């Protein structure tokens with residue numbers, strides 16, 4: 001309210017604000033990269049609130065309104081955020097859409113060593129995004145692919161707002177070098193780990209593992225948001241015991257109970273791996289990745 005009064009009567013401010021193109025972005029890590037590339041030249045809005053699973057989202061009317069005035073929508077694609085694609089088509093059919101997942105080489109969802117039978121209690125029809133053989137959409141967790149995404153965001157912003165193209169390209173380049181530094185740092189750290197295999201909560205760290213030569217021994221909840229069956233959990237427990245997996249992880253966006261129960265039974269520590277971030281301790285792309293590397297390092301070093 002105060003802001004509204006402050007700006008009323010200041011037509012130059014209002015004109016300036018409406019001149020800046022608005023960019024809406026589906027999930028936090030891509031939002032952080034987009035806002036850095038946008039700098040002072042575009043307004044970037046995050047749609048998925050931090051703490052919510054990236055796979056399911058019902059937008060509020062206020063968010064639909066935000067999207068309606070957007071010039072550009074940035075999403076992952078690859079089946080991750082169809083909710084964003086639909087929202088953009090419905091509310092802003094003239095806006096450009098950038099799917100950063102289409103700009104990078106993709107990986108298939110890894111064959112689950114446990115097999116996928118009876119992996120979850122719910123109906124099989126509600127979630128196909130993590131089935132084996134399908135494309136794994138979690139490509140942003142590889143900082144090398146993220147560099148390609150940053151360049152794509154810079155190119156797209158330059159198209160949407162040609163007057164500021166040089167600024168977008170410059171900031172895309174500087175963000176890319178920051179990500180290259182991060183990638184080198186993570187490579188140094190992960191190379192030094194004595195263990196290379198870990199168990200994730202949902203199938204979110206495939207690209208990360210692939211980039212740093214790590215192995216995902218099992219996934220506790222292969223269909224995010226759908227509680228795994230007792231039989232499936234027993235199979236995960238078998239893998240954890242056989243491979244002497246030193247710890248398990250939950251994720252902030254999903255109910256941690258299946259991981260907590262298993263960790264308690266096996267008397268091994270339960271950490272947190274965050275694929276999306278946006279909380280105080282994960283409020284930049286780099287902080288998110290370092291948060292995850294710290295969590296993994298505790299059990300794998």
Ligand SMILES: [Zn+2]
Pocket residue numbers: 054055138202203204224275
């Ligand atoms: Zn996911």
